[in-house]
Amino acid sequence: MSTMTETDVAEFRKKCVDFMDTYAVKSGNAMPSFEDQKAYLAAAAGAGLAGVPFAEEFGGGGLTLEHEKVWREVKGNYRMMDSxxxxxxxxxxxxxxxxxxxxQKTAYMADMISGKTMWCQMFSEPGAGSDVASLQSKCELDGDEWILNGQKVWTTLAHKSQYGVVVARTDPEQVKHAGLSMFILDMAAPGVEIRPIHQIDGGSHFNEVFFTDVRIPKDHLLGEYNAGWKLATAMLMYERVAIGGAGSGKINQPTYKLLKSAAEESGKLQDPVVRDQLMKIYAMETTKSMVAMRNNAEQKAGKTPGPGGSLGKLFGSNIAWKMREIALEIAGMSSIAWDPADASGAERQRIVLNSFQSSIAGGTDEIQRNIIGDRVLGLPRDISVDKGVPFNQTKVGTQA
Structure with a gap:
């Protein structure tokens, strides 16, 4: 049941609107820089809006998930300031x-909420992408420290992050899902090497991360020992909700608006075929927003995101693929190429080029369909040839 009166909602909404009018830019303006985003989060934390539902003692706003819903709705009217x-x-x-x-909460949450520190997540490996449980990075206890060795890949923003959450194998004698643990890692620790991966749009958003005898304090174990798969699954669900529900405080259609603008510029907005394509995108984004709002409602009820988060993530990937197809029809080569001297005018092209990653990042489309079929629809699971086999007796990735 709601604990906020109509007056409470109106007053809090006004606070959110006043803040965003002061610190955010309206949609259609330039993308905020990384420093702009950090300044925005610092201001939001000071106003109790950067971590609305988290405890005040850990740097949050100390409010309810109902307040968080209002905050998301208001944020949705502005350019995303913390992408x-x-x-x-x-x-x-x-x-x-x-x-x-x-x-751990006292040590890290306040700085994370305020944007003073950035965190990354390290799951995927060269031999463990969609099948994360096959990861081979290992962490062994040595007195009061863990020693981490291995490699991660496709780690988003590792080069900008001060800390990361890493999953490693702590007991190779158990089956692959059982012998994993999760750790908090200082990205500046000796033995951590970060190498950028150069992307099609000229940026380097992703990285390879190598670990060579990295020492992690014993108390940096997150959760229980050998419970890493449970935590990794929960984190992946949060990831799919975050990706599939970005900016989802309300029903919105950002891709439709992007394509509509391109159609206006090219003089094709009155073309009936183009108008039909635009309305398909409009309908898809509306549906995606509604799925995201349902997932947010589950979190409001105190639930860890479930497999339904894969619906929004998969639908977002489908929209990205459709968007790229329509953009090429509307604007041709200008939808993916730009004048290097005019970097400020390349936002639309970068979005189109980066759409290729949408079906991979956060779990491939195939994995999302498996999750939906298995855990949402109750269909039979795929055959698993390594079920019940200790990890050190399996042949996965580069393991002999």
């Missing part, structure tokens, strides 16, 4: 809040 922090705030923060102990 670089979608993993830090959408995945790492709720995991630390749910599974961290009080000492």
């Amino acid at each position: 670089e922090f979608i993993i830090s705030h959408g995945m790492c923060l709720p995991m630390l809040n749910e599974y961290g102990n009080d000492e």
Whole structure:
């Protein structure tokens, strides 16, 4: 039941609108820089809006998920001001809040909420992408420290992050899903090497991360020992909700608006075929927003995101593929190429080029369909040839 009166909602909404009018830019303006985003989060934390539902003692706003819903709705009317922090705030923060102990929360949450520190997540490996449980990075206890060795890949914003959440194998004698643990890692620790991966749009958003005898304090274990798969699954659900529900405080259609603008510029807005394509995108984004709002409602009820988060993530990927097809029809080569001297005018092209990653990042489309079929629709699971086999007796990735 609601604990906020209509007056409470109106007053809090006004506070949110006043803040966003002061610190945010309206949709259609330039993308905020990384420094702009950090300044925005610092101001939001000071106003109790950067971590609305998290405890005040850990740097949050100390309010309810009803307040968070209002805050998301208001934010949806503006340019997304914290896009670089979608993993830090959408995945790492709720995991630390749910599974961290009080000492860990006290040490890290306030700085994470305020944007003073950024966090990344390290799951995927060269031999463990869609099948994350096959990961081979290992962490062994040596007195009061863990020693981490291995490699991660496709780690978003590792080069900008001060801390990360890493999953490693701690007991190779157990089956692959059972012998994993999750750790908090200082990205500046000796033995951590970060190498950028150069992307099609000229940027380097992703990275390879190598670990060579990296020492992690014993108390940096997140959650329980050998419970890493449970935590990894929860974190992936948060990730799919974060990706599939970005900016989902209300029903919105950002891709439709992007394509509509391109159609207006090219003089094709009155073309009946183009108008039909635009309305398909409009309908798809409306449906995606509604799915995201349902997932947010589940979180409001105190639930960890479930497999339904894969619906929004998969639908977002389908929209991205459709968007790229329509953009090429409307604007041709100008939808993917731009004048290097006019970098400020390349936002639409970068969005189109980056749409290729949508069916991979956060779990491939095939994996999302498996999750939906298995855990949402109750269909039979795929055959698993390594079920019940200790990990050190399996042949996965580069393991002999």
